[in-house]
Amino acid sequence: MKKKRYLRWDKQSATTVLYPVIFGILLLILWQTQLLHKLLGADTFALPLPGRILRIIFDNGPTIIENIKATVMVAVGGLFFGSILGYLLGIIATVFPKWGAGGLSIASAISAVPIIAIAPILNNLTKDFSDVANVRSMFAKTIVVTITCTAAMSINAYRGLNELKPYSLDLMKSYAASKLTVFLKLRIPNSVPYIFVALRVSVPASIISALVSEYFAEFIIGVGRQIRENIVLAQYATAWAYIVVACAIGIIMYGILLAAEGALLKGRK
Amino acid sequence: MVNVVNFEEEFKERDASLPRETEIIIENLSVNFPDKDGGEPIVALSNVNLEIKQGEFISLLGPSGCGKTTLLRTIADLQEKSSGTISVRGLSPREIRLQKKYGIVFQSPVLYEWRSVRRNVCMPMELLGMPKKDRTKRVTKMLELVGLMEFGEKYPHELSGGMQQRVNIARALAIRPEILLMDEPFSALDEFTKEKLHEDLLRIWQRTNKTILFVTHNIQEAVFLSDRVVVLSPHPGRVSAIVDIDLPRPRPIQMKETQEFNALVSKVRNSFEGV
Amino acid sequence: MIQIKKILSSKYMVTLVWVLGLILIWELGATVIEGTKRSPENVLPHLHQILASVFTTNKVNGTQTAFQIVLSNGGITLLRAGIGFVIGAGLGFLLALIMNLFLPIEKILFPYLMMIQMIPILGMAPIVLAITKDINKSRIIIAAILTFYPVATNTLAGFKSVEKEKHELMYSLAASKFEIYRKLLIPSSLPYFFTGLKISAPMAITAAILVDTLQGGAGLGTVLSQSLKHATTIYIFWQIVFLSAIIGILSFYLMVLLEQAISPYKRKKKK
Numbered sequence A: 001m002k003k004k005r006y007l008r009w010d011k012q013s014a015t016t017v018l019y020p021v022i023f024g025i026l027l028l029i030l031w032q033t034q035l036l037h038k039l040l041g042a043d044t045f046a047l048p049l050p051g052r053i054l055r056i057i058f059d060n061g062p063t064i065i066e067n068i069k070a071t072v073m074v075a076v077g078g079l080f081f082g083s084i085l086g087y088l089l090g091i092i093a094t095v096f097p098k099w100g101a102g103g104l105s106i107a108s109a110i111s112a113v114p115i116i117a118i119a120p121i122l123n124n125l126t127k128d129f130s131d132v133a134n135v136r137s138m139f140a141k142t143i144v145v146t147i148t149c150t151a152a153m154s155i156n157a158y159r160g161l162n163e164l165k166p167y168s169l170d171l172m173k174s175y176a177a178s179k180l181t182v183f184l185k186l187r188i189p190n191s192v193p194y195i196f197v198a199l200r201v202s203v204p205a206s207i208i209s210a211l212v213s214e215y216f217a218e219f220i221i222g223v224g225r226q227i228r229e230n231i232v233l234a235q236y237a238t239a240w241a242y243i244v245v246a247c248a249i250g251i252i253m254y255g256i257l258l259a260a261e262g263a264l265l266k267g268r269k
Numbered sequence B: 001m002v003n004v005v006n007f008e009e010e011f012k013e014r015d016a017s018l019p020r021e022t023e024i025i026i027e028n029l030s031v032n033f034p035d036k037d038g039g040e041p042i043v044a045l046s047n048v049n050l051e052i053k054q055g056e057f058i059s060l061l062g063p064s065g066c067g068k069t070t071l072l073r074t075i076a077d078l079q080e081k082s083s084g085t086i087s088v089r090g091l092s093p094r095e096i097r098l099q100k101k102y103g104i105v106f107q108s109p110v111l112y113e114w115r116s117v118r119r120n121v122c123m124p125m126e127l128l129g130m131p132k133k134d135r136t137k138r139v140t141k142m143l144e145l146v147g148l149m150e151f152g153e154k155y156p157h158e159l160s161g162g163m164q165q166r167v168n169i170a171r172a173l174a175i176r177p178e179i180l181l182m183d184e185p186f187s188a189l190d191e192f193t194k195e196k197l198h199e200d201l202l203r204i205w206q207r208t209n210k211t212i213l214f215v216t217h218n219i220q221e222a223v224f225l226s227d228r229v230v231v232l233s234p235h236p237g238r239v240s241a242i243v244d245i246d247l248p249r250p251r252p253i254q255m256k257e258t259q260e261f262n263a264l265v266s267k268v269r270n271s272f273e274g275v
Numbered sequence C: 001m002i003q004i005k006k007i008l009s010s011k012y013m014v015t016l017v018w019v020l021g022l023i024l025i026w027e028l029g030a031t032v033i034e035g036t037k038r039s040p041e042n043v044l045p046h047l048h049q050i051l052a053s054v055f056t057t058n059k060v061n062g063t064q065t066a067f068q069i070v071l072s073n074g075g076i077t078l079l080r081a082g083i084g085f086v087i088g089a090g091l092g093f094l095l096a097l098i099m100n101l102f103l104p105i106e107k108i109l110f111p112y113l114m115m116i117q118m119i120p121i122l123g124m125a126p127i128v129l130a131i132t133k134d135i136n137k138s139r140i141i142i143a144a145i146l147t148f149y150p151v152a153t154n155t156l157a158g159f160k161s162v163e164k165e166k167h168e169l170m171y172s173l174a175a176s177k178f179e180i181y182r183k184l185l186i187p188s189s190l191p192y193f194f195t196g197l198k199i200s201a202p203m204a205i206t207a208a209i210l211v212d213t214l215q216g217g218a219g220l221g222t223v224l225s226q227s228l229k230h231a232t233t234i235y236i237f238w239q240i241v242f243l244s245a246i247i248g249i250l251s252f253y254l255m256v257l258l259e260q261a262i263s264p265y266k267r268k269k270k271k
Helices: A002-007 A011-032 A035-040 A050-059 A061-095 A097-110 A115-125 A133-162 A168-174 A179-216 A223-232 A236-264 B068-075 B093-098 B117-128 B132-146 B161-173 B191-208 B219-225 B253-257 B259-270 C002-008 C011-036 C047-055 C066-101 C103-118 C121-132 C135-160 C164-172 C177-214 C220-228 C235-262 C264-269
Strands: B022-033 B042-053 B057-061 B083-088 B102-105 B179-183 B211-216 B228-233 B238-244
Touching: A011 A035, A011 A050, A011 C103, A050 A061, A050 A236, A061 A097, A061 A133, A061 A179, A061 A223, A061 A236, A097 A133, A097 C011, A115 A133, A115 A179, A115 C235, A133 A179, A168 A179, A179 A223, A179 A236, A179 C103, A179 C121, A179 C177, A223 A236, A223 C121, A236 C103, A236 C121, B022 B068, B042 B068, B042 B211, B042 B238, B057 B068, B057 B219, B068 B083, B068 B179, B068 B211, B083 B093, B102 B161, B102 C164, B117 B132, B117 B161, B117 C177, B132 B161, B132 B191, B161 B179, B161 B191, B191 B219, B191 B253, B211 B219, B219 B253, B219 B259, B238 B259, B253 B259, C011 C047, C047 C066, C047 C235, C066 C103, C066 C135, C066 C177, C066 C220, C066 C235, C103 C135, C121 C135, C121 C177, C135 C177, C164 C177, C177 C220, C177 C235, C220 C235
Parallel strands: B057 B211, B057 B228, B102 B179, B179 B211
Antiparallel strands: B022 B042, B022 B083, B228 B238
16 A cells, blocks of 8 residues: 555656756756857866766776775765764763853854864874875874864754753653663664754765865875866866766765665654 | 724624624535545535524534534635535635635734734735725724733744734734634633633624634533534534524623533533544 | 852853863963974964964065955955855845746756755865856855855745745735735745855855965965965964954854844844
């Protein structure tokens, strides 16, 4: 019985899928036939044709994968450490509500600080970390991403740990539950959806800060840096190839997040 | 256009000796909802017949799923009918909606949180294109009517639930409608606030002489307020009885303790079918 | 005694203590680095050194002090960021409006709007510069794009979040489409619109500074790059770090103030 509804292919859901696909194909055709260039006033040099961009991606496979690895490692590493750190800060703020909440308002202020201000500082700070330029650059970049992700997670974790359903805390009290039990049985499960709210912000943000911190890094590697280097060398087609790759990373990571959210939050709401 | 500032005409005592005209006629009304899975349509209302006179206070009473709200929404043209006729002073629901002849009060106050109380009450008159001077005059009168004179400049979130519902009533009456449609307006309020609003609603009704259709699932509330209680039963939604409430008016709160009142409550309760 | 306790436990006091704590950590770090590095001002100077560099009268490039350079270039960057922000906000609101008015357009554009959120737009800054070939235009365009989609998605969410009863009330009053937008949908979407603005205001500034670093000319980012390459005093870099942090935070609170000015009921909500 339930399956029937899924399979029913009515006009509404058909257009929901078809319209954007048609639009996308139309855009690609405009681009390939250079009509888009006339609209934007660009030439095929700065805005190469999609076919050429794809060819470059296939031709430079190994190099591109090398750069993707560097960027993804920074983004995922920073995301991981930042989220854990942020969650811990959320827990600390919950345990010490008065001082913690004030600290979180500082954290939210820090999240408005441009990444560009943070990235060069950390580059300088981590100069002594390792003798290998690549390793210390990685370290600096990961810290930048960590900082960006910490703010989003700490604020949302604090909300998740404290915005409990009415009476649920009273219920716990009526069981004479310890603070620890309240955390394990109530606060932490309650915060799971909020973790995903934070991740929806910090997954794209982690990639952006990874790309931008690559601009300032000592060692030349990473998708973001390649975009910039290739433009400096006027190799626009290669730069575009890296942009396409950067977009793909963004979409795939967000897709993974949505899939994880769907699996973990099943049955909630 | 209705003259909304002629308060003498609007608030004059009704001569009780005059016969009341029939205002709303509902004949063989049926409303079906299409089934989401493409199965048989769900019958929300089946073959409803009802006549309502001008100035009557009618309650539509029943458990959930009996179609009482659907009936109100169909009269308000918020819901399509499947068959049958509804005529309000010879007009269809669509026509009376377009002529802005009825005011509606929902269960939740749906006030515009960015507007002050005064400007909330003012809103429907803005849609009617009333001159500003008339609007201001009428808003003041309406706030006086619902007893919120001092709260005009407050914002909805600063008011209690009962006060919000008063603003809601004032807003519904702002366009000087012929009919007031109320969909479980007090069911979210506490008992004390509710009793106060019952008294106030009856006072407003007697002063303005409107026809009121009042949807509720509370038997006592229906009996206390109404001239007639229309009892609806579910599966399918239908009218199972119409009970005349011949209690004298005005009705003080103490009336709820009288034997006559309780006898009518029992009579209404016994007229449900298949619950 | 109670008075003192009250002041000590107030919200501002908590924030103040935190700020003091952060300053302390910074100063401790600076002291450690002072003892271990050859040129500590490149890594972490003392705060008073940065402050001193703001008020010094020493000319850095013959005509301007370090702070004058930062301010004049800051003005250029902020102006471009501001123009881009206003254009982006306007376009974002308009797009949300059009999407809400025409269902096919919503269906076409919604997936793409969602996709933009996942794409690192800032990474595309160099290519925008390559296409427009003009640093000022690219600043404005990147700031506009970054402003545009949070505003569009949030405003659209605002339109969609209006309760069914409010729509029915307008319907019962036979309100026209124009009236429904003017009296109901636009006012109730305003808080969402401002959520979009609060997200994008700091982003627009980040974007404008980043675009500066891509090319010479003028702007905060340009002098920041020069300073990092030691073409001029390193304190310009530190001043920019603090200035951009302050502007980023202020831009957020500017949006909060603007919202309270436009929607007075919000002001009363927060006690």
